[in-house]
Amino acid sequence: MISRLDITPKALQLVEELEQKHGPLMFYQAGGCCEGTQPQCFEKGGYFPRMNDVLIGHIKDYEFWIDRDLFEYWQYAHFTLDVLDGFGPGGFSLETPLGKTFKIHYRLFTPQELENLEPVVRNS
Known part of the structure; x- marks a missing residue:
């Protein structure tokens, strides 16, 4: 099965740093509003996905949810979680006090990948 989600080594290093400081984590990427479409990292249970939001995969063992409309x-795109120096538009995410911001790189799946994508889970 083709994964919908990946992470850069630099972002993985930050996730491990946040994990040591905060314990289990979760990710949520909204479709707009005050946090823009910046992926947010929370302590596990620190954010509650809405009905029909979509779990597209895991970073390590941590759920990565996205807004139902954004999905x-x-x-039809693969998400790669990366990190940049600086502050993103939201500021609610755990990496913000470290002067970092998570970012997603998108690429469209090939026709062959589309035939074998991992299934998603919708929040009910």
């Missing part, structure tokens, strides 16, 4: 737009 409709990006369902």
Whole structure:
């Protein structure tokens, strides 16, 4: 099965740092509003996905949810979690006090990949 989600080594290093400081984590990427579409990292249970939001995969063992409307737009794209120096538009994410911000790189799946994608889970 083809994964919908990946992580860069630099972002993985930050996730491990946040994990040591905060314990189990979770990720949520909204479709707009005050946090823009920046992926947010929370302590596990620190954010509650809405009905029909989509679990697209895991970073380590941590769930990565995206907004249901954002998924409709990006369902044919692979997500790669990366990190940049600086502050993103939201500031609610655990990496913000470290002067970092998570970012997603998107690429469209090939026709062959689309035939064998990992299934998603919708929040009910």
